[in-house]
Structures are given as structure tokens and as C-alpha cells.
Amino acid sequence: MALLETRDLTAFYGDFQALFGVDLTLQEGETVAVIGANGAGKTTLMRSVSGLIRQTPGMVRLDGREIGALPADEIMAQGVAMVPEGRKLFPSLSVEENLLMGRHRRKVNGPWSLDSVYRLFPILKERRNQPGTALSGGQQQMVSIGRALMSNPRVLLCDEISLGLAPVVIRDIYAAFPRIRETGASVIVVEQDIGQAMKVADRVYCMMEGRVTLSGRPDELSREAIHDAYFGAAA
Amino acid sequence: MIWIDTIVQGILLGGLYALFALGLSLVFGIMRLVNLAHGDLIVLAAYLILVLVTLLGLGPFMAALLAAPIMFGIGWALQRLVLNRVLGPDILPPLLVTFGLSVLLQNALQEAFSADSRRIPAGWLETSSVSLGPVSLGLMPLLTFASAILVTLALQWLFYRTALGRAFRATSDDPTTASLMGVKPEAIFAKATGIAMVVVTIAALYLGTRANFDPTIGPARLIYAFEAVIIGGLGSLWGTLAGGVIIGVAQTVGAQINPEWQILAGHVAFLVVLLVRPRGLFPRAFD
Numbered sequence: 001m002a003l004l005e006t007r008d009l010t011a012f013y014g015d016f017q018a019l020f021g022v023d024l025t026l027q028e029g030e031t032v033a034v035i036g037a038n039g040a041g042k043t044t045l046m047r048s049v050s051g052l053i054r055q056t057p058g059m060v061r062l063d064g065r066e067i068g069a070l071p072a073d074e075i076m077a078q079g080v081a082m083v084p085e086g087r088k089l090f091p092s093l094s095v096e097e098n099l100l101m102g103r104h105r106r107k108v109n110g111p112w113s114l115d116s117v118y119r120l121f122p123i124l125k126e127r128r129n130q131p132g133t134a135l136s137g138g139q140q141q142m143v144s145i146g147r148a149l150m151s152n153p154r155v156l157l158c159d160e161i162s163l164g165l166a167p168v169v170i171r172d173i174y175a176a177f178p179r180i181r182e183t184g185a186s187v188i189v190v191e192q193d194i195g196q197a198m199k200v201a202d203r204v205y206c207m208m209e210g211r212v213t214l215s216g217r218p219d220e221l222s223r224e225a226i227h228d229a230y231f232g233a234a235a
Numbered sequence: 236m237i238w239i240d241t242i243v244q245g246i247l248l249g250g251l252y253a254l255f256a257l258g259l260s261l262v263f264g265i266m267r268l269v270n271l272a273h274g275d276l277i278v279l280a281a282y283l284i285l286v287l288v289t290l291l292g293l294g295p296f297m298a299a300l301l302a303a304p305i306m307f308g309i310g311w312a313l314q315r316l317v318l319n320r321v322l323g324p325d326i327l328p329p330l331l332v333t334f335g336l337s338v339l340l341q342n343a344l345q346e347a348f349s350a351d352s353r354r355i356p357a358g359w360l361e362t363s364s365v366s367l368g369p370v371s372l373g374l375m376p377l378l379t380f381a382s383a384i385l386v387t388l389a390l391q392w393l394f395y396r397t398a399l400g401r402a403f404r405a406t407s408d409d410p411t412t413a414s415l416m417g418v419k420p421e422a423i424f425a426k427a428t429g430i431a432m433v434v435v436t437i438a439a440l441y442l443g444t445r446a447n448f449d450p451t452i453g454p455a456r457l458i459y460a461f462e463a464v465i466i467g468g469l470g471s472l473w474g475t476l477a478g479g480v481i482i483g484v485a486q487t488v489g490a491q492i493n494p495e496w497q498i499l500a501g502h503v504a505f506l507v508v509l510l511v512r513p514r515g516l517f518p519r520a521f522d
Contacts, residue, residue, distance in 0.1 A: 050415060072414040081415075088412040090405040101405050104398060105417020151417070 003028045003186050004049070004080070004155050005061045009068075011041075011048050011210075018044040020210045024188075026155065031177070031187040033201035035194050037230060041210040042190040043085055046159045049188075050082040051075035062155070077105050081153035085160045085190075087144040089132035096128040098143050102150030110152030111183040117146035120176050138169035145176065149185075156180065156187045162196060174200060194226065206230055240370050241491045242484055247372065249483025250380030251445070253476040254438035255456050256463035257386055258431035264470030265407045265427045266322060271333040274457030275340040276432065280306050280439030281448050282348055285355050295355050299440040303433045310432030314425040322424070337453065344450035355443035379441040386434055387476045393430070394472070403427060407470075462505040468515030477516060481508065 002025040011019040019041050026032050036042050047053045048068070049060055055068030067075050076082075081102070089098050099117060118125040121142040127135060132143050141161055148156055162170040170193065177200050180187065191197040197204060198218045206214040206229035214221065214229030259273045270276075280302060287298035317336075321328035363374035394400035402423055406413040410420040442448060442456070459482060466481055467474025482501040489500020508516065 052411065052415070071419075072411075073417045073419045076415055076417040084412060084415060088409060088415075090408040090412070092404045092408050093401065097401050097404075100398070101401060101413070101416045101418075104402055104405075147416070 001064050002026060002061075003030075003063060004188075006045070006049065006068075007059060007061070009045070009048060009055065009059045011044050011053050011055070013044075018210050019048065022207075022210075022212055024205055024212070026186050026188055029181070029184055029186055030202045031181060031189065031200055033197035033204045034188060034190045034207060035192065035197050035204060035226075035230065036207035037192065039209075040207040042207055043159055044210070045207070046082065046085075046157050046188070046190055049075075050080060050157055073105065076151065079106065079108075079151070079154035080157065081106075081148035081151045081155070082157040083141075083144045083148045083159060083161055085163060087137075087140045089140055089143055089147075091131060091133045093132060094129050095124055095132050095135065095143055098132040099124070099146050099150055102147040106151040106153075108152045112149040112152050114150070117149055120149075120179055121146055136169075137165050138172060141165065141169075141173055142176075145173070145180075149180065153185060156185045158187065158189045160190055160192065162191060162193050170196060194230070208232060236369050237491070238488075241487045243370050243372065244376070245484030245487030246480050247376035247380045247483070248487060249476075249480030250376070250383035251438070251441055251479070252459045252463050252482050253383040253479030254379065254386060254434065254441060255460040256467075256475045256479055257383070257390065257472065258434040258438065259457075259460045260464045260467070260470065260472060260475040261390060261431045261434065262428060263464060264472075265403050266424050267326070267407075268318065268322060268329050269326070269333070269461075270318075271330060271457065272336040272340060272453070273333075273435070273460055274455065275337045275344075275453030276306075276310075277435050277439050277442060277456050278344065278448060278450060278453045279309075279340055280432070280436045281355065281443035282344060282353070282450075284436070284440055284443055285353055288355055295357050295440060295444050298355075299436055302439075303436045306432040306436045307429040310435075311425045311429040314428035315421065318428065319421045319424055337457075341450050341453060348450060350449055350451070352447035352449045353443070354447050355440070357444040361444065375441070375445050379445070382437055382441065383476060383479065386437060387472050390430075390434075390472050399426065459501070462501070465515055466505060466508045468518035471515070471517040474515060474517030 004026040006022055006024045009019055009022040022045060034042050034045060048055055051070055051072035057066050057069045060068030062078055067078060099114060123139055124142055124146060132140060161173060174196055189197060189200060201218055204218055205212050206226060214225060255277060259270060262268050262270055283302045284295060284298045287293055287301055288295055317332060318329060321332050360374055364371050394403060402418050406418055406420050406423045413420060462482055463478035464475050466478030481504055485504035486497045486501040490497035
């Protein structure tokens with residue numbers, strides 16, 4: 001049984017349908033990448049899984065249990081943590097307080113604590129008392145990832161973590177992923193950067209216009225197939 | 236010498252205005268809600284203390300201690316059952332609902348207690364004073380000011396030293412992202428309003444023991460509270476205390492010049508601060 005599963009997932013913004021029957025599975029300990037161009041529905045998929053967009057029952061399951069109809073705070077308590085697009089640090093909180101917010105509800109013992117997050121991203125320890133929003137974009141992303149890890153999540157959702165960051169910073173952020181994987185967390189990475197996604201993922205889903213257009217292991221997918229699934233066959 | 240006494244009395248009066256305002260500041264700081272019924276809730280708490288004093292024969296401080304959890308419950312239920320339903324990007328619905336609540340409370344209190352003025356008896360405390368050199372200070376005003384400082388310190392500790400305070404600030408910043416941390420914003424808002432009502436109870440204790448009150452004086456207390464919050468800077472607790480003190484000093488100085496100018500001087504001070512510092516004296520940097 002998959003750890004996380006979406007089945008025939010649909011999502012709407014008012015009358016506008018953003019997702020059309022998305023099926024996705026995430027196995028225990030696996031890293032899955034979701035790639036696609038702007039507007040493909042990747043962030044909507046993350047918002048649906050995390051509970052920011054409420055679903056009708058049956059569309060999202062964690063360990064076989066229905067979670068799609070739960071609010072975001074309940075889904076987080078079940079072990080699904082999200083690194084939201086744009087980092088979304090709390091401006092009135094220091095770096096350390098932002099990290100501690102990750103443990104506000106889900107206080108599960110596990111590999112991740114303040115100390116282990118500081119070991120993963122040492123710069124954060126130096127900046128622990130500064131406002132989170134006073135940091136550089138890359139450091140803010142480290143706080144956002146660390147904050148999600150603080151709950152010792154079973155599923156970590158990373159939404160566009162490379163967005164707006166310099167290549168060298170993106171490399172530093174992704175350098176933390178092997179350590180995150182070692183701790184057993186299952187990860188869904190949403191990315192526009194196909195190269196980075198292919199490097200970290202066990203499997204890849206490509207989305208276009210709210211639908212999954214291609215899926216498979218990175219070594220099974222040809223550049224042409226990805227190009228067609230990403231931009232459309234006519235592109 | 237008269238001016239020193241006037242300013243000291245104004246500072247102490249400012250403690251009462253700060254107590255009126257701290258609950259309002261807390262609620263506004265967390266959920267950007269201007270509660271137009273805030274003054275009437277102070278009056279409701281004053282009547283509750285009066286009832287407990289009268290029926291159970293308690294002293295006013297013990298009665299306030301009993302009233303505080305009741306008011307917490309009222310605040311929690313009010314937020315959970317009414318105000319959470321109207322909070323959103325449009326500020327008009329909560330304004331209308333709290334305005335309606337203000338009218339409702341005034342009428343309900345008039346039905347229950349009549350329009351007669353009441354006062355919470357405080358016994359020997361009412362007339363006790365201490366002399367500090369040439370200045371004579373009433374014990375109740377001193378207790379009021381000390382309570383204002385203690386409440387500010389307590390709220391400051393709650394906000395900046397506890398997990399609940401962290402959740403208050405995070406939810407105030409971004410309720411959607413806070414929900415991704417497992418925070419239930421509606422529950423946080425209900426706790427905040429409950430705590431604000433505890434502060435309201437402390438304000439009501441001093442309102443009711445220091446002066447007469449009746450069911451219709453709530454809106455005037457709201458104005459003082461609102462002015463103190465604006466002067467201090469929205470959402471700033473120490474700023475709110477400073478705002479209360481500025482209004483208090485302005486009122487006593489105004490009254491010293493001409494007794495008819497007391498209330499006017501407080502409002503003028505508010506307008507002057509608003510002109511010079513439109514965001515208040517100590518605005519939160521990230522607002």
C-alpha cells in the first residue's frame with residue numbers, strides 16, 4: 001500500500017478547474033518529483049494534498065486513510081508537512097521561533113530537532129535570533145525546510161524550493177536532500193528545474209494543464225518524452 | 236508644585252485607559268479585528284463583578300478573580316460562535332456585528348440593571364492614599380497603574396516567551412501558513428479573545444471601583460481605548476500603555492487649565508499624535 005495516494009484528484013478555484021483526475025502515489029522512503037511549466041497545476045496539487053484546498057472524501061489517502069476532506073492543521077498533525085512556495089516565513093518571528101512553529105502541533109520524537117536542523121543548515125544557528133525575513137532568499141528557504149522537518153514528518157511536500165534562487169544557492173539547498181532521505185522521510189518535490197528534479201527523484205510525474213502527462217523513473221524517460229509532456233507534443 | 240501633582244495624577248489615570256485599551260490592542264494585533272463592543276464588554280464585566288460582590292458578599296478583588304474565567308468563557312464563545320464567522324478580508328462585517336453586539340449589550344444591561352448608576356464598593360481602599368513628598372497619591376489609582384504595568388508585562392511574556400504567544404504572532408502574520416504548522420486559527424482567535432476578556436475584567440474592576448458606571452458608558456470607554464491603541468501604534472502593547480498615559484496626562488493638564496477642557500484635551504492629544512505620527516508612536520515594524 002502506498003504511503004500517500006491521490007486518486008482521480010480534481011480541484012477548482014471557483015468555476016475554474018485546475019486539476020483533472022490526478023493519480024499519484026508516494027511509497028515509504030521514496031522521493032517523487034512533480035515537474036511542469038507555470039500553470040500546470042503543481043502547486044494546486046500540493047495545496048490539495050496539504051489541505052489548503054479541501055477535497056471531497058476518497059481523493060487523498062495517507063496510509064490508506066482518507067485525509068482529503070481534513071483541514072490543513074489536521075493533515076499536518078497526521079504527518080504531512082509542507083515547504084510552501086515563496087518560503088512563507090512568519091515576519092514577526094525569529095529564525096528559531098520560525099523553526100519551533102514546525103513543532104507547534106506535532107511533537108513527535110524523531111531524527112529532527114533544533115540541533116539536527118542546525119547541523120543540516122549551520123548558518124541558521126548563527127542567525128537564530130534574527131527575524132526570519134531578514135535572511136537571504138536561500139537562507140529563508142533553509143528555514144522553511146527546517147521548519148517543516150521539525151515536525152518529523154512522514155511526508156515532506158516541497159513546493160518550488162528553487163524558485164527565485166541563484167543556481168549556487170539551489171545547489172546548496174539540494175545538497176541537504178540526501179540527509180533528509182537518510183532519515184526515512186518520503187518527499188514530494190515540485191520543481192520547474194527539471195535537472196534538479198531528475199537528480200533527487202526516484203520517480204517523476206510531469207504535469208500539463210492540470211493533468212499528469214507522463215510518469216516514470218528518471219532513467220526510463222527520454223528527453224523528448226519529457227519535452228512533449230512538459231510543453232505539449234506540438235511545441 | 237501643582238503641575239507635578241497634575242502630571243502624576245494624569246500618569247496614574249493613564250493606567251486605567253491603558254487597561255481599557257490592552258484587550259483591544261491584543262485582539263487587533265492578532266486578528267485585525269476592531270471590536271466596537273469592547274467598551275460595553277468592560278461594562279458587562281463591571282456588572283458581573285458587582286453581582287458577585289452583592290450576591291456572594293465578596294470583596295471586589297476576589298469577585299474579579301471569579302469573574303475573570305467567566306469573562307474568558309464569554310470571550311471564547313463570542314469569538315468561536317460569532318466573530319470567527321465574519322472575519323475575513325472585508326473589515327465591514329466584523330465592524331457591523333460588533334456594533335450590533337454593543338447595542339445589544341447596552342439594552343440587555345439596561346433591562347437587567349436599569350439605567351441607574353452603580354459603583355463597586357471597595358471599602359477603605361476608596362479613600363486611602365499615600366504621600367510621596369508633596370504629592371498625595373490615591374491607593375486605587377496606584378493599584379490601577381501597577382495593574383496596567385503588570386498586565387502589559389504578562390501579555391509581553393505571553394507573546395514573546397510562550398508557544399501560545401508564538402502561535403498568536405504566527406497566526407497574526409499569516410493564518411494560512413500557520414495552519415500548515417498545525418495551528419487552528421479559529422481556536423487561536425478564540426483563546427486571544429478569551430484572554431482579552433480577562434484583561435477587560437481587570438479594567439472593569441478599576442472602572443467600577445473608581446467611578447460610577449451605567450449600561451451606556453461603554454462607547455466612551457471604547458473611544459479612550461481606541462485612542463490609546465492608535466497613539467501607541469497598532470498591536471504594540473507597551474505603545475498602548477504609553478498611549479493611555481498620554482491621554483491621561485493630557486486630560487489632567489487640560490482640566491488643570493480649565494475643568495471643561497479635560498475630555499477635549501485628551502482627544503486633541505490623540506489628534507496631534509495622529510498628525511505627527513500617523514502610524515502611532517511604536518508601530519510594529521512589519522505591519
